[in-house]
Amino acid sequence: MMWIIQSVAIVVIWLSFWSLIPRDEWWIRGADFPRLQILVLGFIAFILFLAVDHPWSWASQLIFVGLIAALAYQLKMVLPYTFVWKKQVKQVRQDQLDPQRQISLIVSNVLTTNTKYHLLIEKIQTLQPDLVLTLETDQVWQDALAIIEEDYPYRVPVPLDNLYGMHLYSKLKLSNTEVKFILSDDIPSIHTTATLRSGQTVQLYCLHPKPPSPTEAKDSTLRDAELLIVGDQIKDLDESCIVMGDLNDVAWSRTTRLFQRISGLLDPRVGRHYINTFHADYPLLRWSLDHVFHSRDFALVHMERLAHIGSDHFPIYLVLQTGRIFEHLQEELEQTDEDEQEAHEAIAEGIEKAEKEEKPVTDEVAVAYKEGAKYP
Structure with missing residues (x-):
């Protein structure tokens, strides 16, 4: 019995610190995703370590200390x-609600x-969001969603198979x-400006990059x-500004946290709860990809994960409200010089990889990096 407990503890320790390796290969970056699952396994091993009578040899003590360190690290990553x-x-109070300054949206892979x-169409027709972003949609899906077009006069279709x-x-x-096709000629992103009912404009960025996996991108x-x-x-x-989409990365990953510090954008999930959207069919294997x-x-006015629509992702629904008062109450994450340098290096590496794969780099910011204009 004890050797099983120790084996589980060793796996938890290994996976926890494996993700700290600063490499981009999928078999390393993949350890970023199942932190909740690793944490649960770790707590089970921790409890059994204390509950099961066994000799506390030096090896057993070493594993137990390593397990405590792994649990502490995983808690640090997921507790936010x-x-x-x-x-x-911040949550918008009832007396602050102003529909003219609100924007509601559904994001659905x-x-x-x-x-x-029909399952997604029903949710759109019931909730009537201002924006609907669909991902993995081809011409067949575009034809199926034509029924909502009467309610959505502004559309940006990019049907791909x-x-x-x-x-x-x-x-x-x-x-x-x-x-735009920033670094890959087959991976689009939508960049546009939406005008709220109040007349205020909001920059929108809709993204869906490839995930690091053995069947997609070999690295991140x-x-x-x-x-x-x-x-x-x-x-x-x-x-x-709003950035939305299936980023094929989890909120607590090194890259997503760096993105937040570089961009200054906020995450409404912090201090509230997970919005685990993938995999919709496997309750024990879920994490936040959207x-x-x-x-x-x-x-924030409202945030929820919607019911199953037959996809491997759940849709998410948010209502946000803009106002200068919120800007004074909310603090962006602090950016350091090291963050700037790390971002520059990651972008340069991505541009170099894209060129090696003979993918034209045309995005103006990417070209500026390529030409050295953005380097410190």
């Missing part, structure tokens, strides 16, 4: 996304092969819309670089 942590984004179109198509539907006026280099390129664009903006980050002038 629970109610015990300070909220990063639909799974291209999913044919239960490579699992990276995306569509943005909007009740709000969209302007300055661009579909291009994913990380794309996210940080967008973050670098945002940091120089003095405008309201995200909405926003500028400091937004506060």
